[in-house]
Amino acid sequence: MSRRTSRNARRVVLLAAIVLALILVAGASRWGVSDTRGDCPRGRALVADALGLDFPNPGLDSFLVETLEKAGYIVDYVNGTGVDLELYRRLTDYDVVILRVHGGKGEVKLPDGRVAVVNGLFxxxxxxDRYQELMWKWLAAKATPYHDPDKAYLAVLPGFFAKEMQGRFCPGSVVVVASCFSLYTYEIPVALAQRGLGMYIGWTGPVTVQEIDEGLRMLVDLVYNKGLNWTEAAIEVGKKLGTNEYNSTLYAVILSRQS
Structure with missing residues (x-):
């Protein structure tokens, strides 16, 4: 077995382990809210591109919107500063959510000496500075993109999704987060699962813009043009892209009990 083939095999094994891990977490939780939605399915999809502020790819955005529309969805396309707090609060309005955004991680030393690891989405x-109150509540953070330390964006933390989101996802809903570190911890997908999300797809570590865009296009094409389901498509993307130069990025799918 070649080194690349071995890495791909490990990727698939890890993928299965991650899927199983969140199924167990979600199945054991008590949400206290019925999973039944009278207005489901809604047939709405969201393509949100904040990464385009620094790395525009209008061709990819057009492909995503057109592919979803051909699949029968009513598609909302939001870019730039339109990717804001209110949009993140209302992700539950959609059956399919595709986020092309910056992502990051951080480490915070707690008073007892432990180090807490957190990830966020830009x-x-x-x-x-008016966002400082959200920062003190651990709902948001001041975030700097790796390519330009002079820039700073507002990023949302897992606590934002747990405390600020409104409504519930329809059963089987999918969120694809095309960003670095979107699966660095399970906290964001677990928070979304508590709102009824069926599937979460993301990257576990650093990834280049080229890899993000190639993987996203391939994923959507496999689902809507080639007939694969989301799990099959994510595994196939993982096989084709392999492990990147950082040797830490894996394409993964997480399922909740809604799937």
């Missing part, structure tokens, strides 16, 4: 909003 909005398209430039940082402003």
């Amino acid at each position: 909005t398209g909003l430039p940082w402003d």
Whole structure:
């Protein structure tokens, strides 16, 4: 077995382990809210691109929107500063959510000496001191993209999804987060699962813009043009892209009990 083939095999094994892990977590939780939605399915999809502020790819955005429309969805396309707090609060309005955004991680030393690891998703909003209250509540953070340390954006943390989101997802809903570190911890997908999300797809570590865009296009094409389901498509993307130069990025799918 070649080194690349071995890495791909490990990727698939890890994928299965991650899927199983969240199924167990979600199945053991008590949400206290019925999973039945009278208005489901809604047939709405969201394509949100804040990464385009720094790395525009209008061809990819057009492909995503057109492919979803051909599949029968009513598609909302939001870019730039339109990717804001209110949009993140209302992700439950959609059956399919595709986020092309910056992502990051951080480590915070707690008073007892332990180190807490957290990850977050950027909005398209430039940082402003009026967001400090959200920061003190551990709902948001001031975030700097790796390519430009002079820039700062508002990023949302897992606590934002747990405390600020409104409504519930329809059963079987999918969120694809095309960003670095979107699966660095399970906290964001677990928070979304508590709102009824069926599937979460993301990257566990650093990834280049080229890899993000190639993987996203391939994933959507496999689902809507080649007839694979989301799990099959994510595994196939993982096989084709392999492990990147950082040797830490894996394409993965997480399922909740809604799937």
